[in-house]
Amino acid sequence: MSDRLSDVLAHIDSDIDNSLERLFRLIEIQSISTDPAFAGACLQAAEWLADALKGVGFDAGVRPTPGHPMVVGHAKEGAGPHVLFYGHYDVQPVDPIDLWETDPFAPRIVTAADGSKQIVARGSSDDKGQLMTFIEACRAWKAVTGKLPIPVSILLEGEEESGGPSLVPFMKANKDELTADFAFVCDTGMWDKQTPAVTTMLRGLVGEEITITAAKRDLHSGMYGGAARNPIHVLVSILDGLRDENGRITLPGFYDGVGELPPAIKAQWDALGFDSAKFLGDVGLSIPAGEIDRSVLEKIWARPTCEVNGISGGYTGKGFKTVIPSQAFAKISFRLVDKQDPDKIRAAFRDYVRSKLPADCSVEFSPHGGSPGIRLPGDLPALVKTRQALTEEWGRDCVTIGSGGSIPVAGDFQSVLGMDALMVGFALDDDRIHSPNEKYDVSSYHGGIRSWARILAALSEKAQS
Template sequence: MTASSPAPLTEDVLSHADAAQPEALERLFALLRIPSISAQPRHAEDCRAAAQWLRDDLAAIGFDARVADTPGHPMVVAHDVGKSGLPHVLFYGHYDVQPVDPLSLWSSDPFAPAIVTGEDGRQVIVARGASDDKGQLMTFIEACRAWKQVHGDLPLNVSVLIEGEEESGGANLLPFLKAHAAELGAGLALICDTDMPNRTTPAITTALRGLVGEEVVIQCAGRDLHSGMYGNAARNPIELLCTILATIRDETGRVTLPGFYDDVQLPSESQRKQWRALFPDDSVLLGPVGLSEAAGEDGFTAIEQVWCRPSFEINGISGGYEEDGFKTVLPAKAMAKISFRLVPGQDPQRIRAAFRERVAGLLPPDATVTFSAHGASSGFAVPQDGPDLRRALDALGEEWGVPAVATASGGSIPVVAEVQEALGIDSLLIGFAQSDDRIHSPNEQYGVENFRKGVRSWVRVLAALAVPG
């Protein structure tokens, strides 16, 4: 295949993928049976087994594949390249999964995958990792398999990187990317670790929020005190901490740190219109979790607050006596864990410094503070006028029968920023999960039809991206 030849027709590949779905599900189930929990040392060999399984599967369809060791769990690296003049994409996924606790809440063995029919008649695959991320990454591999089995080759150059520590911090990913930048360099990264806004609308996530995590500890007295003997006279660090944190937002929901909103951009009106069509009122997002009214910034819908506005949240606060019963103690120290979610344009380290300056500046005499950083990443956005984005959106729309939309995510996926930093390339986040897939929770699931349509979607996307230029 050369740069001047057209991309092969996809209909025969799609028909083959449909016919081969039973075997594809068997392969997915084999991978799901491996308890590759990266956070638990006793599962280190299981993580390696998952990596080896993927290496062997990719090699079986013609990829040059290997297991690459890191100081932690291994990576899987594979290539099907050498097509002169054709684009080159790098696919990323992860084989590791979250712990299964509490096991008592699972309706079946989390590593014995099964297809279950829900009350709405929808068939789902129930297993840990079914959605996050084994089911998702296998949609891409199965699409590659279909292309290879029908045409003997892929329509473009493809490299694959599958991580084994995404669910436990991913500390070795960025060093690995930097060390292997020459090998992993491509024109575009494809990441399958996101969801759809509803059952029927395909989407590409084009913006992610970054993150600043911070732990703050305020100490006053040298030891816990009797609240009757010292109350009023001695400074209470819990009260002080709450008072200080309450200054971070004003009555309209805006964050009050100096410069916090500098360089924050609003999405285009056309994009906001698309989002409003998906989420016509705040109850669409909030209703399923038992809430009814957006509580953040005035002037923005709930989905806009999550997808395109920065936030400040208190994730945990503690101090004093926290066991059962009652104890009249005046604590010596209080602690809070807080996070800022950042949008493109905000500097994580500048935000961290502004937060620390605010807390330290409000301390009275006899109070000291210590800070501990817990990660920092920048927000990410794909240019909305890029040709790869448009081609991929069109391909998804053809498969699902409705126009695909460019969405955002309130979460943070560090690999996107790390790929940009190490390899200098943008990413398209294309996923087929659903909001009720219960990722990280008991009874994780992935729709059988989402798996089938995911494979078909990737078949089309690979063809669409094969057009040079």
């Protein structure tokens, strides 16, 4: 069916105004998942999407969960790999409302200073605009040829912005139905406005909260100072020992499973023109931290970390109180890459803390999440075809990039459904997601639809050859 691609692209171009109108109707639904007052709106958004998929020829429906419903659709036609597309229809709250220039759920197109057109509304980028690019590409293929080039399933979630508690149980309960050859996740972005990207590396996460206790109560520093153990001293000494003078993390076995960046990927990243001085300068910094022999881009995309996210103890109110506290607290997170084992990292951290603890102190641990990192092989056939399709659409080489953060669903696809996830999206760094006046460039929306049309065609080519 790839011989019909030019007709499909022409249809997308001629129908873009109708496509935008459909996106606007979805955006107008106030599907804020974190607020129970909007549960009805979340159901409304799910029903709207199920109807939209049915209108495109999918066997689709709304599936209940203990929380907000899922939307599942199948169009198992065409030849080639079976793909599962994932997006989410829920959005973040709009607070602070007074910083919005207009109604957050009344989408509008504005002209930016550079002349570009932008869709401004809550959910325009995260994630309604993104997921609609795929649905609209499917719509175009069906309108022109009557069917899709490859078998497609769609899973749309309604709780991504509120922690996704129903997703993994739903995936486990419907494993046979949802398992495909691989998945696409659209909740990502481009390298810049002209350069498409596929995110192939994600960092995992291990979070730990520790409480160190010394004396059985807070002590007067005049009466006990110099004789009694101060748990804050103990805590900061332990935290300080987590890194050496070269910025490497000292936990035994911490770097087990951390592979080196392939030379081709490193060369590609070096050619991106990433301005590390501006990256740090924008937040008032100038000197890179972390491993001294790594570039800033490599540090945030492909290297593991250990960060102290919070620390407290003793008197922190106004004025001054001369106290030796009984307890000290800290929150520590590790970003993991490649094949690092979250359970082993957590165990190594706890063993390290216990080994540094004085005999008259005790420690309590509270875990906060644990997920591995993800790195897709560069020669994955679906990745190669996807990159080629994106390069053809945007006229610039598609780059493979990493993400310093975590996208849990990508790991869930691997651990629950046993399949890789390619992360393809068209958001931009300045889309202001989760913030007032969120926007999505019309070029991202239009180009995203055309891109997915090309990707579907490219994935069908082997079956046709």
